[in-house]
Amino acid sequence: MDKAISRGPLAARGFRMGKGDQLLEHVLIKYRWLFVCFFLLPASFLYELWSYFRNLIVFKLSSAPGKHASKVQKVQQQVVFAKRAETFYFKRSASINIINIKTFPLTIIFFQVREWNKNGQQGHMCTARPGWQTMSFRQGLYKKSFYKVEVNLVDVLEIDTENKTVRVEPLVSMGQLSASLAPLGWTIPIVPEIDDLTVGGLILGTGIESSSHQFGLFQHICVEYELVLADGSLVTVTKDSDPDLFYAVPWSYGTLGFLTAAKIMIVPCTKFIKLNYKPVYSLNDAVKEFSEASASKNQFVEGIMFTLNKGVIMTGNMIDEPQPCDKVNKIGLWHKPWFFKHVESFLVTGKRASEILPLRDYYHRHTRSIFWELQDIVPFGNNRLFRLCMGWLMPPKISFLKLTQTDAVKRLYENNHIIQDMLVPITNLKESMQMFNKETKVYPIWLCPFKLPADPGMLCAPKERMFVDIGIYGVPDPSVNFKPMETTRKIEEFVQKCEGFQMLYADTYTTKEEFRRMFDHTLYDRVRSKLACTKAFPEVYDKVSRAARY
């Protein structure tokens, strides 16, 4: 029987610190929790407080819709400046050396071109959103050299209960959207669990949740995109008006244009969910229970494997009001155990169990512990006394953790931590689990099923198939001799052979050829050529590859 691998703090897990490590580095790593608890937690709380009231006021004043048009015009102006500057830049480098600013009424272009000269920019654009704010492990190197376009669009624009859609700006976060919709009795069909995930990133990257076995990925609940293209023009596309661009947008990582709004389906929601827990004690049982649950009519399906053979498969359905005899477990309360620890407790009893949870608590169940990542940062974070005293401040904002991580911490994560989400056909679940166990022995593992429709685009499937997202976040067991590049490439090769995909918020060590084999670029290349993107934007690979991030 395999033993549950106990996880101590990253800094104490026998990982390889180089000889003669600086004492300071060691302290910064071993006692990072001090900085987190006494600085990042209060800063995160204050930021959330500001963000909450700002959004509340803007939403109550409904000032956003009126402002949207002017904010989009600002994006267009920046793109046009960049476009002219790019033209000027290429003309100048070809013929003249003296910058004659009289030829360009907007002196801003002169300064931008000079900045380009100084930095050697190639004229590609990206959003100005600081890399430390994004829900990916690393920051894009390109943020240092590309022309950055401010896309500060953070508001919910319109909730249309008649047509069952919500129109939002790209920087609206999942926490903000669920807080806006829930009081009205609505939700979006897929609510990725981390509050700070933004609509823009979930569309132009990808998004998934435990309702994805019914609704697909985040892109599959979107019905309209508004974009500013490379030439500065503004387009609104649907699957009927411009199917090529509509299906090329998801997973394009901002390399076809700037998303300025999206229309997303909404569905009625209740205030509670009944969640069923089914402990499993063999890999075969886990695969059987998980596959059956994924094919069932349950609204929510998720699995957490605590070892190769032991885990808990969860199924859930919204309910109107709990019965008077039902006990509601408000798992979102500050003093409650971390959700994955609560789930693990059902392994001990060994029995099926059910409980009633508030729906919004369920949606954000992994936020407070950042799945199981916080245990490597605040090892005692699930301690009962700590939760009682400091739980209301948790979690630290992921963006702040990213902003303040030292080079030593980054090296530590690089060499002793793996964060990957591999999307494989559900028929490959068993062999995938065995392979990931052999290569990493990281637990818990997150299992989330999703339906992949046979739509055109990067994730091209000949027919609709059920896939599973296998999330691996943690410290590989010292026995597997984890080497970041070699191990990840082995896993990438396996996933590609299963006709699966790698989520690109994580490190991808694929070569450009391997990347284009994993993701179907047929439609993407056609749309890039039609929209003349080459000079304005890099390809996706040039923004997500390991070499493009630091």
Ligand SMILES: Cc1cc2nc3c(=O)[nH]c(=O)nc-3n(C[C@H](O)[C@H](O)[C@H](O)COP(=O)(O)OP(=O)(O)OC[C@H]3O[C@@H](n4cnc5c(N)ncnc54)[C@H](O)[C@@H]3O)c2cc1C
């Ligand atoms: C210490 C610190 C931490 C920050 N952490 C974050 C962060 O984790 N995520 C983040 O996006 N911004 C964060 N910000 C806010 C943002 O980066 C800056 O305040 C913003 O660049 C200022 O833009 P503005 O003057 O246009 O503000 P405003 O015009 O008021 O625009 C609101 C800004 O705040 C941010 N914002 C507000 N509400 C939301 C929301 N619901 N979803 C996403 N973004 C929202 C947007 O970046 C936007 O730029 C942080 C700011 C500071 C000082």
Ligand SMILES: NC(=O)C1=CN([C@@H]2O[C@H](COP(=O)(O)OP(=O)(O)OC[C@H]3O[C@@H](n4cnc5c(N)ncnc54)[C@H](OP(=O)(O)O)[C@@H]3O)[C@@H](O)[C@H]2O)C=CC1
């Ligand atoms: N449950 C889930 O689904 C989870 C998903 N994630 C990952 O997090 C990612 C989302 O993180 P988030 O911080 O929200 O997104 P990011 O800011 O990381 O954006 C992801 C990409 O989309 C581009 N992008 C974002 N907004 C725009 C826009 N308005 N116009 C043009 N390009 C844009 C960014 O380009 P640029 O670099 O130019 O800014 C970037 O390349 C997802 O892609 C997902 O993979 C993480 C945790 C959980």
Ligand SMILES: CC(C)=CCC[C@@H](C)[C@H]1CC[C@H]2C3=C(CC[C@]12C)[C@@]1(C)CC[C@H](O)C[C@@H]1CC3
């Ligand atoms: C559910 C899906 C599809 C993905 C979950 C991914 C998350 C577990 C990671 C996304 C960004 C990651 C970051 C960290 C932990 C794991 C993620 C939240 C850190 C907080 C780890 C500690 C570092 O110092 C900063 C990292 C920022 C990004």
